[in-house]
Amino acid sequence: MNLKGLFATISRSWLTAIAIAFGVLALIGYFFTSTILTGLRLLLLDLAVILAGFAVFVGVANLLNVHSKKIKRHDKSASYSTLLIIVLIVTFLLGLVARFFPAVNPLFNGAFNYIQLPVEASLMAILAVTLTYAAVRLLRRRFNWLSVVFLVTALLIIFGTVSLPFLGEVPGLSGLVRPLLSQVFAASGARGILLGVGLGTLAMGLRVLFGADRPYGGK
């Protein structure tokens, strides 16, 4: 076994040990109240928060690297990559400068208020048109009972949610059908999903604590 393989083996073992140790500590802190355990847990959480924040910064750097390579390779979207990098740098600089120079804040806020927010809002608005069009063509592409039920339910919900112009709510639809659909059927389904998510999260945590899963690397 060479040195590199030995180091890999040791590192994987250490990683697994560390992950298990700290996971157990965090779990114990939930069950037992102790200053040390609490402090240790807070420390770990603080470190995790710091790492998470730095991970965002690393993500941004990786974004820059990817788009820079696209620019170097002269890909088809190299122009968009260039624009992205430029805007990223400008916004980053504005944010840095705005912290030390409040006069720059309107600029930094304007970039967000007049560029990012309208763009995202517009995408959300287009989504309304897209969903409507998809609902219209749903039966043409997949004519089955599920599709019909889906569309009928959607119509009922919409009709029960809003008041018709000049008519107001549809009697029985807004007070009975819509609450029944949204708060009974939908909620029940949601509950099941949430329980499953919770249980899965528990199992995932136990697997990490037991070393069965190693999402941090290694086999």
Add this chain to the structure above:
Amino acid sequence: MAEIRCPMCGKPNPAELDVCQFCQARLKPLLPSSPSTSQPIKAGEQPVHKGTAEFEKVKPVDQGSIRPGEAPTKKNTAELERALPSWLRSLRGEQEAAGSASEEAAPSNEDLPFDSAAAKPPAKRVGWLDGLDKASKKEEEAVPDWLSGLRDEEKAAEPEADHTFEAETGSELGSADWVSRLDNTPAPSTSESSFSKPASAEASPFTKGEAETPSWLKSLQPEKPATSEPAAPAGGEEKLPDWDSGLPAIPADSQAEAESAPTVDQPAWLDQLQEKSGLMETGVPANEPAGSAPKEELPDWLNQLQDKTAGTEPAPRPGEGVVPDAGKDLPDWLNQLQEKGPVAEPVPSAENEPAVPDWLANFSPPTEEPGPSAREAVPDWLSNLEVRPGPGTEAGSAFTQGEAGAEIPHAEELPSWLSQLQPQAQPGEAADTSNATFGSASEPSAAEKGVGPLPDWLAGIEQTAPPAAEAPAFIGEEKANAPQPEAINAKPFPMETPDWLSKLTPEQGPEEKSLLEEEPSLPATELEAAALPSWVQAMRPVESVVDQAKTPALDENQVTEHSGPLAGLTGVLPSGPGLGMSRKPPAYSVKLQVSNTQQRYISNLEQLVTGETRPSAIKGERQKVKSSWRWLISALLLLAVGVPFLFPQARMTPPTALLPSDRGATTALLNGLPANAPVLIAFDYDPALSGELEMTAAPLIDQLQSKGARLTLVSTSPTGPVLAERFFLNTLLVNSHQYKSGEQYVNLGYIAGGPAGISLFATEPSVAMPVTVSGQSAWGTPPLQGISRLSDFAAVIILTGDADTGRNWIEQSGQYMGQTPMVMVISAQAEPMVQPYFDSGQLKGLVSGLPDAKSYEQSYNRPGLANHYWDSFSLGALIAELIIAFGVIWSTWVAWRSHLSKPKQKA
């Protein structure tokens, strides 16, 4: 055991065989030397009768070169006379002339067929017989010394030999050198000189009876001493056997007499022999002792001949450096021959002993009365030889006649081969002539003009091959020295004229000499490599056969074979179909030759094969979306949403009577908060949902602001702090309270880590968020006064559009909330997922979407954005519902129609 190498295939055969056991070619030439037993001619042997029918196959010269496959052209028999040997033609001419001139005393020498000093011009040397000279010259080592000595004597006596006689008779007569030498003997008894044999004298064929002897041959009998015709069997002077070379040369006077007084009966071949012997003896002094060969190699009787004759001696045989002695040991008859004059050259024959042809055995040479002493010395068999001097005579046999009247020795005295020789040997004929005539068996009699059908005695001569050990007797030095082509039929007088012989042109003339001269140019390696006997080489028709000058057209189109047994012949069929010459087969490369095109095919095939196992990417179906529908829907929706804003005063939608989702819990909760209560507000929604959430959260925040609550803003989204700032600045109803950062609210900023951050903040908020977005210390500000834990807040309001974010807040901070209520303001899309938390009691209030906001505003009676967006929202929703309903109906109808049409298509 002695072996004979086949002239055709070159393989060794036993000496006793006449025909090659491998290729069935004749091994022994039809020379008047020995019978089919291929035994050397011994004195006293009975001559072997030879048929002359084979001579009928020769073709006239006028016909030109005979090509293979050609049909024989019928010719007048008179034309065939050219095919006859010169000596034979001369004999015929003498016969004809004998009728007019019966008395034609031929000098002893002149009459001798092998008289080299004959007046007649040397006949044309047949090219195919030229090789005899060269072969004989070259292969002297194969010729017994005693025989070669005879030739030398002949050459010395005769300056030039007649080769034509040799060409005519070919190998049939065998070596004629000895015959030419016999002509040189002073004794007129040409029979003695011509029949000088290595062995004891044998019975001469002439003794068999003069009645059988043609008249022309009778005239060859040595009558005059001066004219001693060397009795040549059938060849020229150049074809005298080697043993004859040891005979003393016929004195020059005798030669001159022989030449000056041509006898009627002297055949042409004898004259040629004389001439040839004279040629072959060039360079050899006439007075050279007859036997230059060591005497110990010559028989006694031959040595006597040498001693006796002091005149010209027969020129040495070509290829033989041995000159017979002066003839001290020669018999008397031979000595007489030497005294007479130049001895006709021995007929050049193959290495084997020349066979005595039948025709020569059947006639007796014209007797010429030799000198008294010569007559006494000449044996009877030799004395019976007819000396026929003439222009056409060529030395064709090995006989040299001595003085005229010399008796032919008896049969028991002469060897068989000699007994068969013709007595018409002209003395004085050059050995070259005889060698040229008899040396090459392939020299056909076609060189001569056709004189008609051959007599029986001429056609019936069978060729007997001399022993392989013996050198050819009548091969001149030229031919012996010159490289000879291989595989020559060594038949001096073939019973069956081979094809190559029939193709030859009789009139070679001056070309023969040129051919003879050219022969030495041939590489000696050929002969050595083949190891052919000299007599075979002499008969090789390399250049002498091909008449290049006369038939240029043929030669241009035909290939002349240069190697193998058919060397020198033209028109030879190639060895294989379509192959003119054998060549080394082309070497084909083992490596596979692939062209570029084949390489491409290979690569294509390889790609196809490998592509079979490779899964192909499934191309997604790109449905062609009708853009008109989208434009229509967009237009309708825009219209529905925009019209209320054009008419803000008009209220198209009545107020909602519906209760909010939490059924007024949020309203009650917020109404129960004390004034100036610290409230934590988490802005965890995206900018895309800012319109809905700001509209939905505005009444609540407004209510809290109206209570003077201290607001703490935090966000787990990077855009949360900015949205929070924007919410307090731009949101209707909220901005009316003009909350200021750091005074009424504090913005803690972004909490990283997601759930971990929430958990950290929930556990230790001051540790998690120590500063504000402006960098100031947050926990000393008025909004956060008295707040150290999450439970210190009066309420926690979570503004989110994502159910997971709400769930994280609920799960991470729920245990640290204590009694602090948590209220969520969510988007309508997250309501189903968050509703259970409200139903479970983890959430104390839930406001979901525009309808709840509308209801909240109505309950609180502070119209805000929800009231402003309520008409647009209702109208837009109605348009969307109608479009969807229309689509459902239309799609159902189309599907139903297609479903109905399917059975018809199947049918």
